[in-house]
Amino acid sequence: MASRVLRRSLAAPLPSTAPASSSAFVLPCKKLVLSYSEQQGSHRGMRAFLGSGQVARLAERYPSVEVVVERNEKAGRHPQLRGVYLNGRTKEICVRNLPPSGIAAKAQLLLDSSGAKIVPIRRPSVQSTTESVRGVWSAFHEEQRQ
Template identity: 40%
Template sequence: MPVKGIAKTALSRNGVSSYVLPCHRVVLQYCNWGGSSQGIRDLLKSGQLDTIARQRESVVFEIARRSGHPKLSFKFAHDKSKEVNIANLDKSEIVRKLQDNIQSSGSELFKWNHKVMSSNESVRGIWSPLHVSNENRFKI
């Protein structure tokens, strides 16, 4: 057997020649009675949510009435989800939270201590001291 293969799956590169929004569902949960839901009740009454939903046609908007503090739950691709507490926030702040999180990838935030993050190899390669021409080498 000359050469065998190793099974791999092709890596996803969302945004290379096609882009699919990772966020696919938003649940807006509010309470009809509690004071902390005042902002979201204002938002629902104002009809501003209709405009947002029309702009974001690729996201399913769901409104749920439940007791307790209001929250926004976002569902992302690959079963990732995020919950945002919007208790005591006013209308404009809730809209900002909504727009911010719809654009998010749903991944956990993390610190990256390197200059480049890429799934591709460096085009130039790594500098090697062993390939420097003879006269320029370090002499002991």
């Protein structure tokens, strides 16, 4: 009897009725904002990127990501890519004087990113799952000294 149970648990799972194209994965990036200017020289690569149709292909490839193109006419502002993530964080990348292929690579970097903070690898912070033996210190717990 035990061998039947073991064989049954090791058996291959039954094929699901859901189509293979549907997936439960959701990209962490929910919005990609491209800001540029029509006059400034450092925006030349961004204007070429927008004119080449790569933005439309990017939007078709990632339908769950909202792609926004905004014109920025403030003087002294360089072109930027900004990713807005599901965890509420944003990441900005300056794409000043980059060619369209470089801008596409940076956009892909934002789309593949999780939006989490960068943590140092050398010395990770210590996080405990148990409370301190002494408890949490507070100045209000200290006895009055005379």
